[in-house]
Amino acid sequence: MFKEGSPIAYDAPAELKKWPSLKGERQKDRGPPYLVYNGTLADCVRELMGKPIKGISLYDIMTKPQTAFDQTVLSPGDAAEMAMRKDFPKD
Numbered sequence: 001m002f003k004e005g006s007p008i009a010y011d012a013p014a015e016l017k018k019w020p021s022l023k024g025e026r027q028k029d030r031g032p033p034y035l036v037y038n039g040t041l042a043d044c045v046r047e048l049m050g051k052p053i054k055g056i057s058l059y060d061i062m063t064k065p066q067t068a069f070d071q072t073v074l075s076p077g078d079a080a081e082m083a084m085r086k087d088f089p090k091d
Contacts, residue, residue: 006068010042
């Protein structure tokens with residue numbers, strides 16, 4: 001998903017959002033996702049990785065595209081991949 005060798009601006013503004021759900025499944029017809037956390041990209045990744053694994057699929061991270069990725073919505077899988085990068089800030 002990420003372009004190898006391209007840096008990621010972990011201090012970029014981002015929002016962690018959660019989709020309305022029913023029985024652990026996204027309900028896109030029940031409205032847009034709502035804000036859970038507002039901060040940096042790194043902080044949003046940390047917040048998401050701290051959620052129970054059972055419901056993690058209900059979340060997305062919204063941020064501006066960067067050189068390393070060209071999308072505005074990052075999935076939980078994208079966040080996990082980002083958290084495992086060597087350059088991800090550990091603080």
